[in-house]
Every structure is written in structure tokens, then in C-alpha cells.
Amino acid sequence: MPARQGRLVRFWRRNGAGYMFLLPWLIGFFGLTLGPALASLYLSFTNYDLLRPPQWTGLDNIKYALFNDVKLRHSLSVTFQYVIFGVPMRLAVALGLAMILDRSVRGVGFYRAAFYLPSLLGASVAISVMWRQLFGAEGLINTLLFLATGWQGPSWISHPDYALWTLIALNVWQFGSPMIIFLAGLRQIPEDLYEAASMDGASGWRQFRKITLPLLAPVIFFNLVLQTIEAFKAFTQAYIISGGQGWPADSTLFYSLYLYIEAFANFRMGYASLLAWILLLIIGAFTALAFWTSKYWVYYEDESR
Amino acid sequence: MTNKMNRRTFGGLLLGGAAASTLASVGAYAADGSVRLIWWGNPERDKRTNAVVDMFQKATGAEVLPETYAWGDYWQKLATQAAGKNLPDVIQMDYRYIFEWARRGQLAALDEFVGNGIDLSDYDPNQLASGKVDGKLYGISLGANSxxxxxxxxxxxxxxxxxxxxxxxxxxxxxxxxxxxxxxxxxxxxxxxxxxxxxxxxxxxxxxxxxxxxxxxxxxxxxxxxxxxxxxxxxxxxxxxxxxxxxxxxxxxxxxxxxxxxxxxxxxxxxxxxxxxxxxxxxxxxxxxxxxxxxxxxxxxYLKPSMFFSMAEGSQDKATAAAFINYFVTSNEANNVLLIERGVTGDASVRAEILPKLNKTEQKIINYLNVVSTHVSPLPPPPPxxxxxxxxxxxxxxxxxxxxxxxxxxxxxxxxxxxxxxxxxx
Structure with missing residues (x-):
């Protein structure tokens, strides 16, 4: 079929080089992402224990997850708390600091770098270890509290009432990447809008509500989606700080941590695969929800409304 | 997590070649393959184990690649490696897990090496028995403790x-x-x-x-x-x-x-x-x-085996692995370094060699176990x-x-x- 062949040749001439450039990524995507993902979908329906070949168990895993798994429910609630409190707080801090750094003060470059630094360190083991020290019974936080108030605080990191909050604080502290994105967004807002507003006598707070927030909405939306996904997947901090077990008393048993324990400590790789797929569905649902609500509060400048 | 790959391998090989021709004690441990070794431990154990690895390499010309993790990370790491069919040849095992790992076909039965690469003639049969699963030997106890x-x-x-x-x-x-x-x-x-x-x-x-x-x-x-x-x-x-x-x-x-x-x-x-x-x-x-x-x-x-050395069923070089286990368990020079950090060995001749060399702390352990051994009940069945x-x-x-x-x-x-x-x- 010469016509078809001709089309193929034309397609290759036009796009071939592009696909060649894409090739490494494509290999990675199919080999390292899609392949394992599909394998894990299959394993979700088996009793794979890492040591023996998997056996098909049908809906057993799903039934257990839905009706019997108390820990699954508990770990979900821990993760939800982390997301629901951690993400908005992180975004608020990031936005606040971005607005401060948006002004041209002396040495602003230095401050930007300094505030970004914690995020560069990221979800590293070293930071988590440091956090343990900071919030321990004899840690820096308690020493300062004692000096300031004379009150001897508990070990925040190992008390079930506070441990999760130290993790949320760690999450908030690493506000650098959303901050940078907010900064870029703030630069996009035309200065004359603020000038006009202040001539009309609008207060700073009113300017923030009526100009900054609406015009920044797409960026806020972007950050919200990204940070939510990241928070759902949080693992390293909880793993290090909780002794790898969600201690104390399961209070920091994140969903991702529970999944890891099921897979590698309890040798239930099949069940853990199902847990991974459940997490994917939950993140998907949250993202879809964010997109659905976005039409009511996100305004794009090229939209006519 | 610590992952100590050996940086002295190359030097060890060079030295090993030279040492192999000069040392008299070499014959018993001669092997020239390459095996991987994995254990859980603490800094002190790592130091001693790495030293013995070096000595073995120098004495035989074989290569041993050590890996070590803390107890909490160890079993997860091991399971991952098993799933990838990439288990180290020599594996430190615990009484809690040896039955499961043996019955799931991951460990090699060592019976064929006993008297044929691994010399257990001086080894306490009672302590040895704790490494048996369904009548076969899957691990050699590295010492008793309580x-x-x-x-x-x-x-x-x-x-x-x-x-x-x-x-x-x-x-x-x-x-x-x-x-x-x-x-x-x-x-x-x-x-x-x-x-x-x-x-x-x-x-x-x-x-x-x-x-x-x-x-x-x-x-x-x-x-x-x-x-x-x-x-x-x-x-x-x-x-x-x-x-x-x-x-x-x-x-x-x-x-x-x-x-x-x-x-x-x-x-x-x-x-x-x-x-x-x-x-x-x-x-x-x-x-x-x-x-x-x-x-x-x-x-x-009760007196329990502190830990075992086992061999992976999938090992490509079981002879060298056996030679290393033999050196580790039965040689005086290795045990003069290891002493009783992994527990008190069941090998009578090694025990006679190292007992006088123990420091005060180690002596306390020996005395303690002597007292305990008259007030114990039998080893419990392996946990399910x-x-x-x-x-x-x-x-x-x-x-x-x-x-x-x-x-x-x-x-x-x-x-x-x-x-x-x-x-x-x-």
C-alpha cells in the first residue's frame, strides 16, 4: 500500500527526530513506569509474598481491605489529617513569604535563597534525624521553651498527641518550592492595578483579597494540586521519625508507611500492591475534585466571563 | 541505612595472591571465587566482621563483598533481594526467620558441606541442632546467648x-x-x-x-x-x-x-x-x-542461638561460601577478632582458644551464661x-x-x- 507507506515516511520525516529525542523517556516510561504499574495491578489480585511465585486469590485482598483492615482505615485518617492541615498551612506560609520577598528590599536575593534552602534539603534522612533531635524531650525546642517560660515540655516527637504535628510542622517548614512559584505568579500581576486601587483608597487587605488572590488563583490552584499529591505520598519523614513503624502508638502511621510495612516487613506484596492502587485512586479523586471546584474560583486572564 | 561495599577488594586480591603462596594454614580454606555476605549489626560488629573478611581474602585470594544493615532495615532489604533473585551467598539468619526462609526455598541445605568444606567436628551438637529445619541443616549457629x-x-x-x-x-x-x-x-x-x-x-x-x-x-x-x-x-x-x-x-x-x-x-x-x-x-x-x-x-x-550463617539456595559459588562460613566459624584467627560479640561459639576448640583472651565485659557474659545454663527451660518451638x-x-x-x-x-x-x-x- 504505497499511499499508506508514503504517509508513514512523511510522518517519520516530520516527527522522527523528535521521537528519537523522546526515546530515552519513552523507554523509561514503558519499561520502568507503565510495566511495573501493570504488574502491580496484577499482583493486587494475588498473595505474592516476595519469596514464592504469586497465586491468584481473586477478590480476597479487596474484601479484606474494605471490610477487615482496621489499620488501613487508621492510616488513611492519619494521612488525611496530614494533608488537610499540612497543605493549606504550607501554602499560606509560602504565599505570605512570597509576598514579603516580592518587595524590593535590600538583600532580597539572599533571603530568597535562605528561605528556599530547607526545601533543597527536601525529605532527606538527615533532616528527619535533625527533627527528632529538635523536638525530643531534651531537644532545642524544649530548651528554648524552658528558658522562655520555665515550663518543661514533653517529648513532642514521641507523644501520640503531638507526633503528627511535628511532621506537619516539618512539611510546612519546607515551603520553598511553592514559594518560588508564588513569587513568579506575583510578578505577573500588573503593578498598575495596585496603583489604581490605592488611589481609590483600597486598604492593603482589600487589595490582597480583590486583586492578588483572584489574579493569583491559577498559581494557587497549581500549587494546591501539586502539594496535595506530594503530601499524600509523604514517606521518608514518617519513616525516620517514627522508627519506621508509625510510632508512637500508630499516631504517625501514614498510608505510605503502612503500605511499605505490609510489603516489606509482613511480606504481603500482593496486598501492598492493592494498597498502592487504592492510593492512586484517592489521589486521582482529590485531583479531580480540585479541578471540578476550580471553575468556581480559578480565573484565567485569557478567559472571558 | 548503611551499605558498606568493600573498597579494599582490589588490594585484597593482590595481597591474597601473595599470601596464598606463603601461609601454611591456607590449605584448609583454599577458594578463589567471589561471594557476597550480608549481616545485621552494630558498629562494633561491623568492624570485627570487616576485619575477618579482609583476613579471609588475604588468606585465600577469594573475594567477599560485605553488606550490613541495622536490624530494622535488614529483613526488608533481604526480602527485596530475594524477590529480585539477588540474595547474597552468605546470609546472617535469625531463629525467628530461619524456618520461614528455609521452607520457602530460599536457603541451601548445608548437610553436603559438613565434613566436606565445613568442619564441625568440634561443634556442640545441641547448638547445631537449632539450625535444623525438617531434619536438614540450614544454618550454623554463630553463638549462644540468652x-x-x-x-x-x-x-x-x-x-x-x-x-x-x-x-x-x-x-x-x-x-x-x-x-x-x-x-x-x-x-x-x-x-x-x-x-x-x-x-x-x-x-x-x-x-x-x-x-x-x-x-x-x-x-x-x-x-x-x-x-x-x-x-x-x-x-x-x-x-x-x-x-x-x-x-x-x-x-x-x-x-x-x-x-x-x-x-x-x-x-x-x-x-x-x-x-x-x-x-x-x-x-x-x-x-x-x-x-x-x-x-x-x-x-x-532459655539458651538460644544468637544468629546463624546460612547459604542462599541460589548461590552461584557454594564452595567459596562454604569456605567462608568454615573460616568464620572454625578458625582461631577469625575468632580471635570476633570473640563473643555474636554470642558464645559452640566450637569447643575455638572456645578454648578465645576464652583466655576475653576482656572483663566479655568474661561477664561467659559467667552469666554459665549461671543461666543451669536455670533454663528448653528452646521453644520456632515461632509461626x-x-x-x-x-x-x-x-x-x-x-x-x-x-x-x-x-x-x-x-x-x-x-x-x-x-x-x-x-x-x-
Whole structure:
């Protein structure tokens, strides 16, 4: 079929080089992402224990997850708390600091770098270890509290009432990447809008509500989606700080941590695969929800409304 | 996580070639393959093991690539490697796991190497038997140990208290001593760490009452009331102020350097006897070791194999792996470095060689095991599948009691039901 062949040749001439450039990524995507993902979908329906070949168990895993798994429910609630409190707080801090750094003060470059630094360190083991020290019974936080108030605080990191909050604080502290994105967004807002507003006598707070927030909405939306996904997947901090077990008393048993324990400590790789797929569905649902609500509060400048 | 790959391999090979032609003792260990070795441990064990690896390489020209992890990461790492069909040739094994790993076809039976690469003629047959699964030898015990209490002797001597006879003291004595010591201990130090979180302590509790954790059939060998008693006792110890408040105790995430004893918050600590060596390195004061107080008429403790060396079924070079195990277990030069850090060896001639060379701390372990060995009950049957999960469930369950979120009896009921359902799960 010469016509078809001709089309193929034309397609290759036009796009071939592009696909060649894409090739490494494509290999990675199919080999390292899609392949394992599909394998894990299959394993979700088996009793794979890492040591023996998997056996098909049908809906057993799903039934257990839905009706019997108390820990699954508990770990979900821990993760939800982390997301629901951690993400908005992180975004608020990031936005606040971005607005401060948006002004041209002396040495602003230095401050930007300094505030970004914690995020560069990221979800590293070293930071988590440091956090343990900071919030321990004899840690820096308690020493300062004692000096300031004379009150001897508990070990925040190992008390079930506070441990999760130290993790949320760690999450908030690493506000650098959303901050940078907010900064870029703030630069996009035309200065004359603020000038006009202040001539009309609008207060700073009113300017923030009526100009900054609406015009920044797409960026806020972007950050919200990204940070939510990241928070759902949080693992390293909880793993290090909780002794790898969600201690104390399961209070920091994140969903991702529970999944890891099921897979590698309890040798239930099949069940853990199902847990991974459940997490994917939950993140998907949250993202879809964010997109659905976005039409009511996100305004794009090229939209006519 | 630590992952120490050997950087001395190249030099070792060079030196090995030279040494092989000169050393007389080489013949017995001659091998020139390459094997991987994995163990869990602590910095002290890593140091000694790496030294023996070097010596073996120099003596034989074989290559050994060592990897080490902390206990908590070890089993996860091993499972991952097994799934990738990439297990190291020589694997340090624990009594808790050896049955599961052997029955799942991951370990090689060592019987064909006994007397044919691995010389066990001087090895105590009783200790050897603990590495048998379904009649075949899957692991060679690297030493015997037992559970124990260790305490800060310097502090206790300064106060002028002597402990009662360790073979007959009871949990009531233990609490009474703690109460008597109140107000006399250094600032910030409590009488004992809280042991309500430890599965081995729970086991001695049950055995002292003539029960155990698990039956040979893999069912629970105690009942709810026994567990309630255990939780109630340790909650009382905490409420009396003999052990640290819950949040301080919970800072211990299972690393020895975070233990109440190492951080100066505990006079008494729970340990396996071979760990005394590592603990003494962390505590400036002198520490000593005694038996666990009884809560019943039966002997709660037993002598257990501290750990094994096993061989991967998938090993490509079983001869070299066997040669390494043989060198590690039976050679005097290796054991002069290893001493009893992994427990007291079952090889009589090696024991005769190293006993005079032990330092004061190590001598204490020997003396301790001599006392213990006349007051023990037999090795319990191997724990059932999922016993590890029950072990891990105990700490959070205890934490809830310690933080006052649930009463000891209520928690005993909940934990018992949970343990039963874990055992029933596949």
C-alpha cells in the first residue's frame, strides 16, 4: 500500500527526530513506569509474598481491605489529617513569604535563597534525624521553651498527641518550592492595578483579597494540586521519625508507611500492591475534585466571563 | 541505612595472591571465587566482621563483598533481594526467620558441606541442632546467648545496694528494690526502662508461668488474663515512677544508643546477653548482667542461638561460601577478632582458644551464661509465620497503655484478639 507507506515516511520525516529525542523517556516510561504499574495491578489480585511465585486469590485482598483492615482505615485518617492541615498551612506560609520577598528590599536575593534552602534539603534522612533531635524531650525546642517560660515540655516527637504535628510542622517548614512559584505568579500581576486601587483608597487587605488572590488563583490552584499529591505520598519523614513503624502508638502511621510495612516487613506484596492502587485512586479523586471546584474560583486572564 | 561495599577488594586480591603462596594454614580454606555476605549489626560488629573478611581474602585470594544493615532495615532489604533473585551467598539468619526462609526455598541445605568444606567436628551438637529445619541443616549457629537484664553497676555500688540471688529473685523483688532506690538515683535516671513493649520480655513472663508465646502448632500459648497481668505489672512500674514517663520512654526507637540506659535515663535495661559488649561501649559507667526476675515457678529463660550463617539456595559459588562460613566459624584467627560479640561459639576448640583472651565485659557474659545454663527451660518451638507482625504490634499496643489511652485489661483483650487474627491471616 504505497499511499499508506508514503504517509508513514512523511510522518517519520516530520516527527522522527523528535521521537528519537523522546526515546530515552519513552523507554523509561514503558519499561520502568507503565510495566511495573501493570504488574502491580496484577499482583493486587494475588498473595505474592516476595519469596514464592504469586497465586491468584481473586477478590480476597479487596474484601479484606474494605471490610477487615482496621489499620488501613487508621492510616488513611492519619494521612488525611496530614494533608488537610499540612497543605493549606504550607501554602499560606509560602504565599505570605512570597509576598514579603516580592518587595524590593535590600538583600532580597539572599533571603530568597535562605528561605528556599530547607526545601533543597527536601525529605532527606538527615533532616528527619535533625527533627527528632529538635523536638525530643531534651531537644532545642524544649530548651528554648524552658528558658522562655520555665515550663518543661514533653517529648513532642514521641507523644501520640503531638507526633503528627511535628511532621506537619516539618512539611510546612519546607515551603520553598511553592514559594518560588508564588513569587513568579506575583510578578505577573500588573503593578498598575495596585496603583489604581490605592488611589481609590483600597486598604492593603482589600487589595490582597480583590486583586492578588483572584489574579493569583491559577498559581494557587497549581500549587494546591501539586502539594496535595506530594503530601499524600509523604514517606521518608514518617519513616525516620517514627522508627519506621508509625510510632508512637500508630499516631504517625501514614498510608505510605503502612503500605511499605505490609510489603516489606509482613511480606504481603500482593496486598501492598492493592494498597498502592487504592492510593492512586484517592489521589486521582482529590485531583479531580480540585479541578471540578476550580471553575468556581480559578480565573484565567485569557478567559472571558 | 548503611551499605558498606568493600573498597579494599582490589588490594585484597593482590595481597591474597601473595599470601596464598606463603601461609601454611591456607590449605584448609583454599577458594578463589567471589561471594557476597550480608549481616545485621552494630558498629562494633561491623568492624570485627570487616576485619575477618579482609583476613579471609588475604588468606585465600577469594573475594567477599560485605553488606550490613541495622536490624530494622535488614529483613526488608533481604526480602527485596530475594524477590529480585539477588540474595547474597552468605546470609546472617535469625531463629525467628530461619524456618520461614528455609521452607520457602530460599536457603541451601548445608548437610553436603559438613565434613566436606565445613568442619564441625568440634561443634556442640545441641547448638547445631537449632539450625535444623525438617531434619536438614540450614544454618550454623554463630553463638549462644540468652535474654538478660543489664544494670549500671557503678551507680548501684555507689548507693551501696546489692542485688538478691539472680537465680531466684522475683518481679516483686524487682519492684521493691526500685522503690527503695527512689530519690537515691542520679538526676534524670529511673530505676528501669519499661519492658512492657518487648516481646522477648513477654515470652519470659509467660514461660515463667509454665506457658509460652506460641505452641508447636503455631497457636497462642497463653491467654488473655496472662497478658492483662503483664500489662498491669508494667503499667504499675510506670505509675510508681520506676520507669520513665511514656513520652520519654517512647523516644527509644529500638536503636541501642537511644535506649534508656545509654541515654542515662535507666538503671536497668533489657538486652540479649551478647549485646552487653556493644552496650558497654555506649555507657561510661560499668554495667553488669543478671537474670530476668521470675514471676512464676518455672524457668522463664532459655539458651538460644544468637544468629546463624546460612547459604542462599541460589548461590552461584557454594564452595567459596562454604569456605567462608568454615573460616568464620572454625578458625582461631577469625575468632580471635570476633570473640563473643555474636554470642558464645559452640566450637569447643575455638572456645578454648578465645576464652583466655576475653576482656572483663566479655568474661561477664561467659559467667552469666554459665549461671543461666543451669536455670533454663528448653528452646521453644520456632515461632509461626506472622509472628514478626505480632512482635511489631506489641510496641504500639503497649504505647497506648503507657499513654493512658486504654486500660491494661482492655488492651490485653484487644491485643489478644488482634494476635489471633494475625495468625489466621496468610
Amino acid at each position: 535474654m538478660s537484664h543489664v544494670y549500671n553497676k557503678t551507680v548501684l555500688d555507689k548507693i551501696g545496694v546489692t542485688l538478691p540471688d539472680q537465680t531466684t529473685w522475683t518481679t516483686d523483688d524487682f519492684v521493691q528494690i526500685g522503690k527503695d532506690l527512689k530519690g537515691k538515683l542520679p538526676e534524670g535516671m529511673y530505676f528501669t526502662e519499661n519492658m512492657g513493649q518487648y516481646e522477648p520480655r513477654l515470652q519470659t513472663w509467660m514461660r515463667s508461668k509454665g506457658k509460652d508465646l506460641y505452641t508447636a502448632e503455631g497457636k497462642l500459648a497463653f491467654d488473655e488474663a496472662d497478658l492483662a497481668e503483664f500489662f498491669t505489672y508494667w503499667k504499675m512500674v510506670q505509675d510508681e515512677g520506676l520507669s520513665p514517663p511514656a513520652d520519654l520512654q517512647a523516644q527509644d526507637s529500638g536503636k541501642m544508643e537511644e535506649s534508656m540506659m545509654a541515654t542515662g535515663h535507666g538503671l536497668f535495661n533489657f538486652l540479649h546477653s551478647n549485646q552487653l559488649v556493644a552496650m558497654q561501649k555506649l555507657v561510661p559507667d560499668e554495667i553488669d548482667i543478671v537474670m530476668i526476675p521470675n514471676n512464676g515457678p518455672h524457668a522463664g529463660q 509465620q506472622n509472628a514478626g507482625e505480632i512482635d511489631r504490634a506489641l510496641r504500639p499496643a503497649w504505647d497506648e497503655v503507657a499513654f493512658g489511652r486504654i486500660g491494661p485489661e482492655e488492651q490485653a483483650k484487644a491485643f489478644y484478639a488482634n494476635a489471633k487474627s494475625i495468625l489466621e491471616r496468610t
